[in-house]
Amino acid sequence: MKQKMDSWKRRWLWLVQALELKGASTFISIDPPAQEQEIAEVESRLRIQLPEEFRSLLMDGSGKVLVYWSLPCETIKPFDVSGEIGWGTDQLCFSDFADEEMEAQRRYLTFHVAGNGDELLLDLSSPSGTSVVHWAHETAEFRLLAPTMTAFVDRVTELGCVGAEEWQYPYFCGEFGLDLESENSRRWKAWLHQYLTLTLEQAQEELSLLITYTEMNGVDKKVGAAFARYDGEEVLRAWLKRAKAEEDLNQIDALMCCAGDILKENAADLVRSLWSEAPAVNVSHSIRAYLSARCLPEGEGLKRVLEMLDASAKQNKLSGYEANSVLQPFGSRRVLEWMEDKVSFPYSGWDTLYVHSQPSVSDIVHWLSAKDVQRQIVISALSILPEDYVLFNSDVEAQQVRNLLEQALDTAVLKKEKQAIRKALEKLA
Template identity: 35%
Template sequence: MEDIQFLISKWKQILQKLEKNNGKVRQIQIGKKATMQEIEAKEKVLGCQLPPSYKYIVHNIGKSLSFYYSFSEDTMIPSEFREIFSGEINWNIDFLQNLNIADELLEDEEDDGGTLRGKLEFSHAGNGDIYAFDMSVDSAEKPVIYWDHEEDTITYIADSFIDYLLRITELGCIGSEKWQFEYFLSDSGLDTASPAAVKWKQWFETFSETTLEDVKNNMEQLAAFVVYREKLDEETITLLQRFDRNELFQFLLKKLHKEGAFKDQKLICGMIGRVLGLYAETWVSSIWEDKPDHIDTRLRSYLTAMCTSKDKGLLLVFNFLESSNKKITGYEALSHLGDFHSRDVISWMENDVKFPVTEGWDELFLRSNFSWDDLKRWTSLEEKHEVTVIHALEKYVHEKSANNEFSYVISGLPSKSELIDFLVELRKRQVLKKRILPIENVIQNIDIFY
């Protein structure tokens, strides 16, 4: 058996690299080395011979071992490996168990677990999936397999325990869940020589944490940084505004066509809307005419709110929502109109709002810059309008309390005493506790409004 002590050194190097780049690291914990007597005793209990490489490792490294890391959120992992976020190895000789559960489940006429017959568990993933030896194979060494508890499927990982450790270490000890390492799977298990594995290893060897300072002077890297971090703040917007507008616009359009995930497209549209604004008006108008299938209608409405005049934009979105024969839901209205921040939206939604108002309508009322006149009018209409106001005021208090950047001031507010009187009368008209309590909370936090 080859000397495997170098593995510990390699694992420490990996953890040091992650720690240096602000990753979360749980250092290596190694148990005492297993004596041959302990190994033989374990085999007697299990009723089978343990694989030679497993015995060698617990005898020469330790009966147990564990370590873990996760990448910093500022580490820009290549998009094709976006499901990888951590790394882990663990085993413990005391946790070895024959998976007789398979027979028990079959006796109970359950389908799950039938694939586990003849398997010897030696570790498990964080999501509850199992690493095991396939003891049914007629050889001294036993292959390492992975059991997916949701799919009840077996995946071949490596020819032996030492083979598994060598392969996973070569890949940076990437996370134990299948969806993290499946990029590198082939019919013969983990393939460390595949094109994907070669690209991953090259990246892993040279990666470093990325900061805004690192990418601020490179337009493409800065845009990629925004998408990867899923964050577009004022500092980033200011940096993006330093680049040539047409060059930035053309780059973002190409990127929008390439990205398939809604959340990524939303961030790209966010850059177009918040950085370029009216500069993109002609293009935004064209996507209403051409109706490209690569842009979600919600994103089209967002771009319309950010890049066109409010009157023109609102009319387009109102007509779109009303063109459907189905009833408009609160969440749908919010997703298309919430970024306009216009009181005209409140007038429009007066005819469409319906119970439950907490499914988007109250949020839309809040985000549409309601005034004191709107509060008085809506509480004099139907019950659904009154309840919308109650929950919108509740949300207003919550936002003001939790977010220092929430600077919206309700226009036309009367004196504090008049507002309290208004709320007290509103509370008197309520029967349900779930409506009374929000009003009382607003009254208790009345200073937030002034």
Template identity: 35%
Template sequence: MWVERWHHLVERLKQQEAYVHPIELRPVATEQELQQVEERLGIQIPNGFRQLLQNCSKQVSIYWSLPDEAILPIELLDTPYGEFGWSLNDLDFPYFGGDDESDEQQYLQCFTAGNGDALLLKLDDETFWYWSHEEDEFDLLAVSFHSYVENMTALGCIGVDCGQHRQFCSVNGLDVELASSQIWLTWLEQFLSSNLQQAQSSLESLLHYVSMHGAKKTSVQEAFLHFDGVQVFQVLQHKVEQALSLSDQKAWSEVLVRVCPSEAENWVRELWQVQSDMPDSLRDYVTAHCLPVDEGQSYILQDIKKDRIDAYTALHRLRHFHHPNIIEWMKCYVTFPIDGWDSLLAESQPSAETLYEWLNGSEVERLTSIRAICQMIQRGITPTTMIDEEKWRPLLAYWVEHEVLRKNKQLFSQALNCLENWIIKYYMLQRGE
């Protein structure tokens, strides 16, 4: 029944647009395959695990993660995600980092977590353990491998690292009857069975749906139009202000700016006029999405000048504005490393003249511009004005020849090769094709 339950879980997660990696499920192990591994190890595989390899699968791999927008119950210390499995071919003795191998010979490692920690089967009593390589600590997960698989399956094939399993463990290992386990399972079932059409029956149920799925989809945003906009804003404002974690505050802020930005304008202005507990990052975010561009930028730019912040912080605070007038501000702050600056330039509706000016500017401006240009080409973004090919082509060709680093040469070469198609795309957009 495990295999059927795994496929059922993964299919339901997929329907709710969680990220799901296809289940890897290999055939059962043959006696010959088991004996080959046993000969390599010099021991017999413990009987319970051996039977599972023969009757279920010799290799299982399950990975999934919830949507980024999902807001989990505050009682959960870590957001669950899926990372579960084992492999006959990967069976080996663990390495604990010391010179004494006697401890290592007591266990078989059957799975390695993404963080490098190990899942271990103890040879003398077939109990199942987790070993944290950073803490050098052992956690009992189950009295047998069979019990481990059953409890993990019941918990949704959650991740194996310590942040995941410890919140669902008692002294005897994974325990689905723990209060935290029941809270998680209740939430998971609600998530797996959630339905937008049914959620529209009331504002409360719609907000509950949004807490799991966010409000990126147009259909979700339209669902809020059935309710009073002021009431929606007041409820969301309360959720933002009362959220107990920064991640929850951010999640509710993202909903607010998508469904009621105009109703939130005065509230956002007040955040700048009175002492507020809201972190700068969130205040900047709602400012960029709820206020007119010029007004929102003026609030943040005044704050930046007042505090004399560094370039990285300035980028972080203004990254939500995608408007041409942000480009002049950028020239005062842009610096190496240019990660983030290139994306902001690409997304700020640059004209062809602006991009060309940056290509002719300082080294940091030139490299920011060419990276932005390549991003724009890849993403189908065109400049707001027509490119002068007679000026662009020799400049790009010059830097293909004179850039020192190969990766930078490749950027200019890519832009040069794509220049004609980019110009054609500009004309087509202007003609509405």
């Protein structure tokens, strides 16, 4: 087991270091082997003798392990996964699974609790005594992952330590647990290897590779410069070809966002087609709005989105969340003019949109003096302004807004409203 542990440790450390270089959030902790006394205390507490294989893992490998990673949000990955593998003598217990009868069976020994509350278990009744099972705390479903603990760590390590929440494993599981030879597993391993090794210098020599690199790493100035080496129409066709090859709608949305960020106004005609009855590619309403803000002249893009919202409002009450999801990318004060007579309680979402619409002092003064719902929205918006948002150009402007807030505080009746006003005043202090 010591040789196994040394091999796993080398691979985990390389993985975590490589992921850190890509901007991933990572954590790794590997304790020394557990001592005999520690194991004896655990067995006494549990009133069982640990399976020999698991005992060896703890005493010859490590008494406690945690490896975790999460990729940057801009990474477009083929499966919705992150990484988490671990065990520890301090986590060993017999969970109740909200079922007293199952707890009494003392069949499943928990060795790791995932961040969302799911559990990794040893099935003590299995032929090996260490068959690894995942338990999903929301659905109370059990899923076989491997016939032994050693096989489980081997397989998960090969997959880049994916886990340990319920939606992570199904992509890679077959009848007998994690299947390293399945189509999805092969695809994921190839993707992860390329993600960790492909450089911009290599990618920029081939347009399709450059698109792959951008999917994996997002758009920045260096990526933009690499695309600038190619003909704009060629780049547009390549992005469209890539998007049309994808079946998952969320993936298509993400790809088209990247395309818009790269092409900008060069994708204007493509974006206009998205508003037609025969779009070049199907995207969600929010992504269509984002691309309109990114690639069309502001007047044209905003006009299209506002007309869409007005049509929607005729069918159903317009929510702040719906409006914010499509208007936030514009960051335009013109949105404030449109939304003034559209807002309503509850105002959640509207306050966020207000912040993103670049309000001026005159806008804030106007809304603080308007109807109750407008006043509540701007008060909430003031309390969530970004720290770097420059609102006031003079002390006179700042005092004018504070005076209006203090007047609102004097007339406020509800405790919740008073708290919101005080929070806004603290923000402007």
